[in-house]
Amino acid sequence: MIKSPILQSLLASRHDVTQNPEVNNYRAKEQECLYILKRCKNIKEFKQVHARFIKLSLFCSSSFSASNVLSTCAHSGWDKSMNYAASIFRAIDDPCTFDFNTMIRGYVNETGYEEALWFYVEMVKRGIEPDNFTYPCLLKACTRLRSIQEGKQIHGHVFKLGFEVDVFVQNSLINMYGRCGEMELSSAVFEKLESKTAASWSSMVSARAGMGMWSECLMLFREMCRETNLKAEESGMVSALSACANTNALNLGMSIHGFLLRNISELNIAVQTSLVDMYAKCGCLEKALYIFRKMESRNNLTYSAMISGLALHGEGEAALRMFSEMIEEGLESDHVVYVSVLNACSHSGLVKEGRRVFEEMLKEGTVEPTAEHYGCLVDLLGRAGLLEEALETIQTMPIEQNDVVWRSFLSSCRVHQNVELGQIAARELLKLSSHNSGDYLVISNMYAQAQMWEDVARARTEMAAIKGLKQIPGFSTVEVDGKTHRFVSQDRFHPNCKEIYKMLHQMEWQLKFEGYSPDTTQILLNVDEEEKRERLKGHSQKVAIAFALLYTPPGSIIRIARNLRMCSDCHTYTKKISLIYEREIVVRDRNRFHLFKGGTCSCKDYW
Structure with missing residues (x-):
């Protein structure tokens, strides 16, 4: 007996079949049940129709009916539908x-x-x-x-x-x-x-993106666009946008966005989320927010991308408001969202708010805190100079300590020049045998700041002794006319090297009138002051800015990406350059964005 009012009304609407003289005909019964089956709204209604199939002997006698019942349940997406589908499958004889x-x-x-x-x-x-x-x-x-x-x-x-x-x-x-x-x-x-179809190319692009091979992914995507008339599928576009986000390729990302708008009438939520992520990670926060607000529906990933973008730009309070909005919309926080929110608090110095978010996560119990979450909390406390509390957090955390939390703590100890606590972090990291070249560099730099040159030599000797451990040089990239130019410190290999260094000399001359004085404490080598000043002049970020000033239109925004944290001298230098040359300069370092404008920085000198 069909009890659901909805299904009863559907059955009544089939009067042309039920009043037919052949109503008792086997085929008519089957068609009638199949008609109702496709209109089930939930598992409760479905079970009633399933029972009707069994009662009329349709399930056992018709493989067509049995397969339809099974597929309807298995592909419905209802809660626990696969458990019920498995029981249906086991009831099928053949x-x-x-x-x-x-x-x-x-x-x-x-x-x-x-x-x-x-x-x-x-x-x-x-x-x-x-x-x-x-x-x-x-x-x-x-x-x-x-x-x-x-x-x-x-x-x-x-x-x-x-x-x-x-x-x-x-x-x-x-x-x-x-x-x-x-x-x-x-x-x-x-x-x-x-x-090779569009789907083939898209699969290949996605496979390189899935491995984090961002540059190779973009090369393949460009090859597809150049050598074929095929249009990438949305999955390929999503992967290409992710690659743009991770390589700071804003111009290509904007081109893909334009292609999507011209060729696809309605962008799905995955593509829109990728656009939000790309614009935020490429320094266009306002554009990311505009797309986010225009979206008709959003999911956890969308909110996570936007919160993460706000964190990168040091907009901690805005990220917290976005987090509250997400909760109000009925979406549950997950592992990734909490990491994004905690990072936002860390980059903005919102210690009280970050503690509160972490405590709420523990209290709610829906997300089991991981080493990554504790690493965020340690980073939050460490950046604020609360090193003793950060150390206590590590030592009392209920999960196994790993290199993530100790590395975060070590970095904070270096920034706040606390060698004693930094040595504790260094010992723990070396115990874990993480063999990360960056760890040895941070350790040696910490000793260099304290002018402990013997310890500097020992750390670098230990690093050199480990086979396969290579130091990744610091570099800065800038995109000009669709081409990405990469510079390292003291770079003399660029074809326009002479013009660049003439520009650097001019910039140094202008800076003197603005009261700029080189911060030679940022050169962590045991050399004299004159050599330290010379080395500061050639930092990769400064070389990239000089190149951009030469080869981009006056008044245009300069966008630079770095693979390492910005030093305080480059930070001061770039603030003054933005004022002298009346340029907005956006710099993305390893952790966050800095927007330099009119002699100030969006980070408010907290990074």
Whole structure:
């Protein structure tokens, strides 16, 4: 008996069938039930219709009906629908390929990746032949689980059964190998394609993006745009936008945005979120906020991207307001959102607010705090100079201490020139055998600030003694006319080197009239003052600014990206340059953005 009022009304609307003389005909009954089945709104209504199929003997006698009941439940997205779908599947006497595909796809959609693989194993054991619809979902499960061995075995089955030529299977293989770190195999599948579709290119772009190979991802994306008439799928666009965000390629990101607006009538939430993330990470916070506010619907990832963007720009109070807005909209905070909020508090010196957010996270209990969360709290306290409290937090945290929290603490000790506590962090880091070149550099720099030159030499000797440990040089990049130019300190290799250093000399001359005095304490070498001043002149950020002043239009914004934290001398220098040359200069260092304008910085000298 159908109890739901909605289903009763649907049944009543089928009077043309039920009043038909053949109402008791088997086919009519089946069509009637299938009609109602497709209109179920929740699991409760579905179970009533399922019971009707069983009562009329339709479920057992018709494989078509059984498959429809199964697929409706498995692909519904209702709470615990896959548990019920599994019970339906077990009641089917002779499940076919379609039924197994239904269960595999259903589990993959509900993140039950291991269950999806187990159903495939059962499918093979029963002798049920897979088809070309089986493998894309299976390969997606391997991708999510990073199960490269299982993925390779499935590739073998694909080859054996002759599905290797199927474009959907090929694209899934490209993506699976790439996301699992097997870029050579991913490229090999891509190169063997006789006809590369937009989906093929998008899969390859996504696979490099998934590995964090941002520069390679953009090179491939440009190649696709240059050598083919294909238009990348939205997934490829999302990956390209992520690459732009992580390489500070604003111009390319804006071009992709323009392409999307011209060719896609309605952007989905993933693309819009990627645009928010790209603009925020490329220094265009107002543009990111504009897109965010125009979105009709937002999810956790959207809010996380916006909160993270506000954090990068030192807008801690705005990030907290955004966090409150997210909660008011009924969205639950997750691991990533809390990291973004805590970072926002850290970059803005909002110690009281950061403590409160962390305590709320512990109290609510929906997110289990990780080392990353504790690292954010330690960073918050350390930046504010509360080193004793930061150390106590590390020593009392209920989870295992790792290099993340000790590295954050060490950095704060260096900034606040507390060698005693910094040595504690250094010992703990070396105990963990993290062998990170950056750790040794921070340790040696901390000793250099205290003029403990013997300890500096020892730290650098230890670093040199570890095989394979390489020091990554500091550099600054600036984009001019669509091309990215990279500079290191004392750079003499650029084709326009002579003009750049003439400009640097002119800038130094102008700065003298503004009262600029080089901060030689930032040169952590045991050399005389004259050499320290000469070394300061050639810092990579200054070289990049000189180049940009020469080769960009007057009044235009200069955008620079750095791989290391900005030194205090470069910070003072850039503030004064922004005033003298009447330019806005946006600098993104390892941790955050600095907007220099009219002799001031958006960070309010707190970074």
